[in-house]
Amino acid sequence: MDHFLYRNGTLYAEDVAVSEIAAAVGTPFYCYSTATLERHFRLFDSALDPLPHLVCFAMKSNSNQAILKTLARLGAGMDVVSGGEYARAKAAGVPGDRIVFSGVGKTAVEMRTALEGGIRQFNLESEPEMELLSAIAVSMGVVAPVTLRVNPDVDARTHAKIATGKSENKFGIPIARARDVYARAAGLPGLEVIGIDVHIGSQLTDLEPFEQAYLKVADLTAVLRADGHDIRRLDLGGGLGIPYTRSNIAPPLPSDYGDLIKRTVGDLGCEVEIEPGRLISGNAGIMVSAVIYVKNGEGRDFLILDGAMNDLIRPSMYDAHHDIVPVQEPAAGAEQAPVDIVGPVCESGDTFAKQRNMPPLASGDLVAFRSAGAYGAVMSSEYNTRPLIPEVLVNGDQFAVIRSRPTFDEMIARDNIPEWL
Ligand code: LLP
Numbered sequence: 001m002d003h004f005l006y007r008n009g010t011l012y013a014e015d016v017a018v019s020e021i022a023a024a025v026g027t028p029f030y031c032y033s034t035a036t037l038e039r040h041f042r043l044f045d046s047a048l049d050p051l052p053h054l055v056c057f058a059m060k061s062n063s064n065q066a067i068l069k070t071l072a073r074l075g076a077g078m079d080v081v082s083g084g085e086y087a088r089a090k091a092a093g094v095p096g097d098r099i100v101f102s103g104v105g106k107t108a109v110e111m112r113t114a115l116e117g118g119i120r121q122f123n124l125e126s127e128p129e130m131e132l133l134s135a136i137a138v139s140m141g142v143v144a145p146v147t148l149r150v151n152p153d154v155d156a157r158t159h160a161k162i163a164t165g166k167s168e169n170k171f172g173i174p175i176a177r178a179r180d181v182y183a184r185a186a187g188l189p190g191l192e193v194i195g196i197d198v199h200i201g202s203q204l205t206d207l208e209p210f211e212q213a214y215l216k217v218a219d220l221t222a223v224l225r226a227d228g229h230d231i232r233r234l235d236l237g238g239g240l241g242i243p244y245t246r247s248n249i250a251p252p253l254p255s256d257y258g259d260l261i262k263r264t265v266g267d268l269g270c271e272v273e274i275e276p277g278r279l280i281s282g283n284a285g286i287m288v289s290a291v292i293y294v295k296n297g298e299g300r301d302f303l304i305l306d307g308a309m310n311d312l313i314r315p316s317m318y319d320a321h322h323d324i325v326p327v328q329e330p331a332a333g334a335e336q337a338p339v340d341i342v343g344p345v346c347e348s349g350d351t352f353a354k355q356r357n358m359p360p361l362a363s364g365d366l367v368a369f370r371s372a373g374a375y376g377a378v379m380s381s382e383y384n385t386r387p388l389i390p391e392v393l394v395n396g397d398q399f400a401v402i403r404s405r406p407t408f409d410e411m412i413a414r415d416n417i418p419e420w421l
Contacts, residue, residue: 002283003033003394004370006329011368015397018288018327022366025390025401028289028307030377032062032402034070034395036284037373040254041074044276047258051272054120056100058238058277059085061374066393066402067281068092077120079238079275083110090117100235100273102149102199104170111136111144121145123197123235125172130185137190147195147235148185150175150220152213156201156239159318165200165213172198175216182224193229195270196220199237202278205251207260210239214264221268234265238275242282244321244371254279278374285373287312287389288327291365292344301339303361308343309350310383312369312376316349324352327366330359341367345384377403387411 003014011018013031021031044055056077059068063085068078069092077098078089089099096118101110104125111133114122124130124146137144151172156163164171173181185193200213214236221231241251254276261272289307314320324341336357343350352369361367377391391403 001039002036002370004036004286004368009329011325011327011329013286013394013399016394016399018286018368019366021392021394021399022288022290022327024399025392026405027366028287028305028311029390029392029405030285030287030372031392031394031399032064032067032281032285032373034393037067037070037280038074040280040284041071041076043254044258044274044280045075047254048261048272048274049258051262051266053272053274054098056098056235056273056275057280058275059089060378061277062281062285062376063088063378064391064393064402065092066391066400068094070393071280072098077273079277083107083113086110086114086117096120100275102197102275106133108132108136112140115140115142115144119145121147121194121233121235123147123149124185125149127173127181127184130181130188130191134188134190142190143192144190145194146185146191147197147233148173148178148181148193149197149199150178150217152198152200152216154200154209154213154216156204156209157206158201158203158239158241161318162203163201165198165209175220178220179223179227182227182229186229193231195231195233195235196224197235197237199235199275200239202239203241204239205241207252207256210236210257211260211264214261218265218268221265221270231268232270233273234268234270235273235275236261236265238277238279240276240279242279242371242374245323280374282371282374285371285376287369287372287376289367289369291361291363291367293363294339294361297340300355301337303339303341303358303367305341305343305352305367307352307369307389308345308384308386309347310345310381310386311343311389312352312372313379313381314372314375315352317379322352322372323370324356324358324367325370326359326361327368334359345386382411385411 081103
């Protein structure tokens with residue numbers, strides 16, 4: 001459920017007409033709903049009650065400061081994967097003891113920064129990483145709290161580019177080697193081993209792979225405890241999928257996911273963390289774009305938008321489907337015809353949808369890409385020297401630009417001309 005609904009024939013974001021925002025900021029732009037973000041965070045938070053838990057928002061899905069602050073004031077933790085994300089979390093006022101540091105290639109500088117600024121735990125993914133973190137912690141006279149990310153060799157049944165829990169993926173340590181690696185970690189003076197981490201992939205629409213992974217984690221908890229490790233925290237990753245099409249069978253609800261967690265690991269006496277990104281931010285955002293031209297091609301028509309693959313790369317990169325709806329609600333029973341919906345970038349990959357049924361649209365009309373709040377703005381680029389598009393946050397009847405569109409001069413001024421030119 002989200003808060004982007006038609007009212008009196010036009011699309012609203014909460015209590016603000018999307019066309020009003022378009023008139024104020026120009027197109028294309030991202031628009032987020034505070035109520036949707038808050039609702040989704042609370043769904044996860046209450047789904048884990050009464051277990052001791054922390055919901056750490058995977059801020060790779062949307063790391064705008066205003067989004068982070070909206071969630072942080074509800075008590076959210078943050079899952080960060082880079083020094084930049086750590087700095088953003090801190091800048092948004094998230095205390096270090098609510099930040100977990102994930103990622104397969106943490107650098108020495110990132111480790112040091114997080115140890116200095118405060119960290120809840122590092123989720124470590126390899127032996128060289130364990131050794132480096134231990135050495136840095138020792139040099140600073142501190143001990144780093146860590147979990148080890150295990151790779152449970154489970155098929156997440158999602159797009160290959162976002163599946164992470166099979167043995168051929170680069171992530172985690174093979175679960176079969178976990179006992180040895182935990183023993184090594186426990187012997188390193190700069191580390192305190194506190195738990196287990198697992199994350200098997202993203203956009204999972206079925207609970208079965210989670211169940212398989214979490215049962216393996218439960219077994220491993222018992223084995224590691226018998227080996228003398230004080231396993232008291234389980235980080236169960238993110239990955240619960242969202243409905244990208246209205247017609248789809250809906251993925252499981254956070255409450256079903258919470259029940260699964262309680263059933264599989266709930267009686268181990270551990271504190272539980274989860275790292276949802278997409279399910280909190282995905283349906284809390286739309287991308288709004290205007291039609292530049294309707295072009296009649298050979299045997300097919302094209303809707304050429306002012307938004308492009310650099311603004312929303314998911315369709316080109318993952319063949320992802322986003323519902324695209326006109327901002328002015330079509331009349332009931334309006335005729336629909338198939339069109340290719342494309343951007344102005346100079347490659348054929350700049351295609352959002354092929355032969356998508358749409359009502360008649362004309363130059364200047366606005367369309368909204370639904371479910372664009374996760375992995376939309378954060379994955380955008382300035383390809384073709386197209387400025388990063390603005391982000392707008394709506395809260396009830398108010399809206400604010402939370403990232404503005406740079407001018408061409410600002411973009412060009414970031415380049416430096418060497419003295420020999
Ligand atoms: N935790 C870890 C360690 C992760 O790697 C990820 C996502 C998450 C949590 C959050 O997963 P979520 O709840 O958002 O599914 N760019 C792709 C998605 C990449 C996901 C990468 N890792 C897309 O647009 O679909």
